[in-house]
Structure formats: structure tokens, C-alpha cells
Amino acid sequence: MSIGHTLLGLLEAGPRHGYDLKRAFDEKFGHDRPLHYGQVYSTMSRLLKNGLVEVDAIEAGGGPERKRYAITDAGITDVQRWLATPQKPEEYLQSTLYTRVVLALLTRRDATEILDTQRSEHLRSMRILTDRKRKGDLADQLICDHALFHLEADLRWLELTAARLDKLREAVTL
Amino acid sequence: MTNSPPDSLLTAHDLRKAYGPTHALDGAEFSIHPGEVVAIMGPSGSGKSTLLHCLAGIVPPDSGSITYNGRELTKMSDAQRSALRRSEFGFVFQFGQLVPELTCVENVALPLRLNGSSRKDALRTALGWMERLEVDDLKAKRPGEVSGGQGQRVAVARALVTGPRLLFADEPTGALDSSNGERVMGLLTEAARATNAAVVLVTHETHVAAYSDREIVVRDGKSRDMERSV
Numbered sequence: 001m002s003i004g005h006t007l008l009g010l011l012e013a014g015p016r017h018g019y020d021l022k023r024a025f026d027e028k029f030g031h032d033r034p035l036h037y038g039q040v041y042s043t044m045s046r047l048l049k050n051g052l053v054e055v056d057a058i059e060a061g062g063g064p065e066r067k068r069y070a071i072t073d074a075g076i077t078d079v080q081r082w083l084a085t086p087q088k089p090e091e092y093l094q095s096t097l098y099t100r101v102v103l104a105l106l107t108r109r110d111a112t113e114i115l116d117t118q119r120s121e122h123l124r125s126m127r128i129l130t131d132r133k134r135k136g137d138l139a140d141q142l143i144c145d146h147a148l149f150h151l152e153a154d155l156r157w158l159e160l161t162a163a164r165l166d167k168l169r170e171a172v173t174l
Numbered sequence: 175m176t177n178s179p180p181d182s183l184l185t186a187h188d189l190r191k192a193y194g195p196t197h198a199l200d201g202a203e204f205s206i207h208p209g210e211v212v213a214i215m216g217p218s219g220s221g222k223s224t225l226l227h228c229l230a231g232i233v234p235p236d237s238g239s240i241t242y243n244g245r246e247l248t249k250m251s252d253a254q255r256s257a258l259r260r261s262e263f264g265f266v267f268q269f270g271q272l273v274p275e276l277t278c279v280e281n282v283a284l285p286l287r288l289n290g291s292s293r294k295d296a297l298r299t300a301l302g303w304m305e306r307l308e309v310d311d312l313k314a315k316r317p318g319e320v321s322g323g324q325g326q327r328v329a330v331a332r333a334l335v336t337g338p339r340l341l342f343a344d345e346p347t348g349a350l351d352s353s354n355g356e357r358v359m360g361l362l363t364e365a366a367r368a369t370n371a372a373v374v375l376v377t378h379e380t381h382v383a384a385y386s387d388r389e390i391v392v393r394d395g396k397s398r399d400m401e402r403s404v
Contacts, residue, residue: 119391122380126380127387129384151380152380162217
């Protein structure tokens with residue numbers, strides 16, 4: 001995920017302090033992986049240097065100064081460009097799993113075992129996500145669904161490969 | 175003799191079943207504990223439905239043993255197995271389980287009526303289960319007037335209405351879209367867990383299997399318990 005663009009997008013709703021930005025990020029997108037303060041401040045100083053944000057106000061309190069950041073017109077254009085550019089889908093070619101299956105076949109190990117064990121591991125993850133989805137709010141449901149659909153795609157591949165192991169063995173051991 | 179885990183509700187050992195030259199089951203093993211949801215997975219034609227039919231006493235295996243709560247299913251008469259299915263087991267299938275001439279609440283009440291409950295008691299209990307499956311507003315409708323997902327939730331209510339200790343579900347969401355399928359699975363597993371009923375779930379869909387506690391994979395008539403083998 002582009003942390004810079006995400007923080008910029010959050011700033012578009014209105015100026016915020018670094019701490020507020022981190023909190024908003026963690027609440028909406030962080031889930032299991034909250035941002036470190038260091039990440040926020042290093043990202044903000046880069047955005048500042050590139051003219052995408054500006055310091056809107058500085059509060060001097062008892063402790064260190066607190067900067068309030070605001071997005072600039074260039075920043076808004078940057079967010080717009082980022083949102084409008086589609087992400088390139090991952091190609092997933094030459095996956096580790098494929099390599100492991102082929103190696104198992106080449107070395108006359110049990111490739112079915114590898115596929116079965118992997119399926120079980122995938123299902124374990126799917127159970128955790130399904131449970132989180134059932135107990136969670138809409139945001140949780142959408143995030144979990146995204147992960148679940150990807151796991152399902154892997155599982156379809158595992159099934160298909162399991163059904164084609166004999167052919168694959170012939171092809172790779174020629 | 176079986177080497178089944180202790181406290182199992184149902185265990186099967188070395189099940190074999192052939193249809194002509196085809197070995198549908200070729201030494202399958204199975205066990206389930208009270209309150210557990212076990213998914214039976216595997217490719218089409220692997221023997222998973224045959225396994226379910228044998229476990230539920232619908233089809234007798236050619237050989238092997240099936241022990242339910244200390245009783246050997248393969249040694250029971252048809253009448254004894256039938257009685258066991260009616261009193262201790264519940265069933266949910268993919269299609270066509272509801273009686274079209276009866277209303278939804280009468281459908282849910284049917285197993286209780288067959289077991290001798292009064293109409294009033296049966297309807298009251300049935301309505302309670304319909305509330306649990308969130309279909310109580312359909313009580314007066316006939317199966318032809320409700321959607322596939324609603325009908326399947328009515329079927330789940332009917333399967334659970336007698337308080338079975340073991341629920342057999344064969345592709346229960348196979349005819350539903352994914353969001354209705356999820357709703358059925360969520361409510362089915364929740365209701366089963368609340369009553370400590372065990373669920374044997376045959377499915378080829380991994381997002382449905384994700385509602386289980388563990389999975390058994392059937393391939394070429396042989397079963398493999400993934401939890402106990404890793």
C-alpha cells in the first residue's frame with residue numbers, strides 16, 4: 001500500500017496533526033499492522049519536500065512543537081492521479097508452490113502430500129478470516145472477503161494441480 | 175477393532191463400498207466429536223457423498239464398521255437405523271427437501287409430528303427454530319413462494335427441530351449464490367454449536383468448508399484427516 005498517498009488522501013478532508021493522521025490511518029486501514037510514528041513523520045517530511053503538503057499551523061506546548069499539515073493543490077492532483085490509475089493485477093506466475101510441486105515430482109517425493117498440506121494451511125487461514133468476518137463490521141467483511149477470494153483462487157489451483165499431477169509428472173520428468 | 179479417538183460421537187473404520195466395478199469407498203476412516211463441524215472435501219466422484227450416506231445409515235457399506243454413540247450401525251436392522259435417523263440425525267440436502275403442499279412452518283414441524291408430537295407443540299417448537307434461522311416471517315408461505323436461500327434456511331430449521339445430535343449436510347449451499355450461501359452456513363453452524371450438535375458437511379466449496387473446525391479429504395475412496403495427519 002502507498003502510505004504517502006493514503007495519508008495525503010486523509011488530509012484532503014481537512015488539516016490534521018501527525019498523531020491524528022496515524023490514528024485515522026490505523027482505524028481505517030491499519031487493522032493488524034498499525035503505522036509507526038517514525039513512518040508518519042518520515043512520510044510527511046517527504047511530502048512536505050515535494051510540495052504536496054504544507055505546514056498549516058504550529059502549536060508550541062510544554063513538549064515538542066506539533067505541526068498541523070494541510071494538503072496543497074499539487075497534493076490533491078497527486079491523490080486524484082493515484083486514484084484514477086488502475087493497479088496492475090499481480091501475475092502470480094512462477095509461484096513458490098508451483099516450484100515446490102515440480103521439485104517434488106522431479107525428486108520422486110509425494111506431491112499430493114504437498115498439495116494436501118497446503119490446502120489445509122489455506123483452509124486454516126480461511127477459517128480465521130471467516131470467523132473475523134462474521135464478527136466484524138462492514139469494513140472487516142470487505143477486507144476479509146478480499147483475502148478469502150484470493151485464498152479460494154489458490155485452492156482452485158491446488159485442486160486442479162492435484163487432478164493433473166500425473167500429466168505434470170510426465171511433462172517435467174521427460 | 176477401531177482405533178477411534180476417545181469421546182467420538184460417530185466413528186467409521188475401514189469402510190468399503192463398491193458400485194459394480196467402481197470402488198466408491200476403499201478403506202475410508204472418519205470420526206467426529208459432539209459439537210464439532212467436520213467438512214468432507216474432495217473432487218467430484220471421489221466418494222464423499224457415498225461416505226456421508228454410509229455414515230448416516232442411508233446406504234450400508236460392503237464392509238467396515240460405523241459406531242454411533244457406542245452402537246454399531248452396520249449391525250442394526252433397517253427399522254432400527256430408520257428410527258435412529260429420525261430421532262438422532264438431521265439432514266440438509268442441496269435440493270427439493272420441502273413438501274410443496276405444506277406451509278413453511280408445517281414443513282419445519284413435520285419431523286416432530288412424525289415423532290408423535292401434538293400439532294400445537296410441534297408448531298410452537300417449529301416457529302422457535304424459524305426465528306433462530308431468521309425465517310419466522312415466512313411461516314404461512316409455501317415453499318414455492320420463498321427464495322432459494324430462504325427455503326434452505328427453512329430446511330435447516332426442519333433438520334434441527336428434533337434436536338439431533340448429528341446433522342448431515344450434503345452441499346447445503348450448492349444451489350445458492352455466495353451471499354445467501356454464507357448466511358445459511360453462518361446460521362447453520364451457529365445453531366448447531368448452540369445445541370452442541372455435530373455437523374458432517376459435504377462440500378466442494380472451500381468458502382463453505384471454512385465454516386468447519388477441520389476437514390477430511392476424500393480421494394479415490396480413501397479419506398484423510400488433515401488435522402490429525404499434520
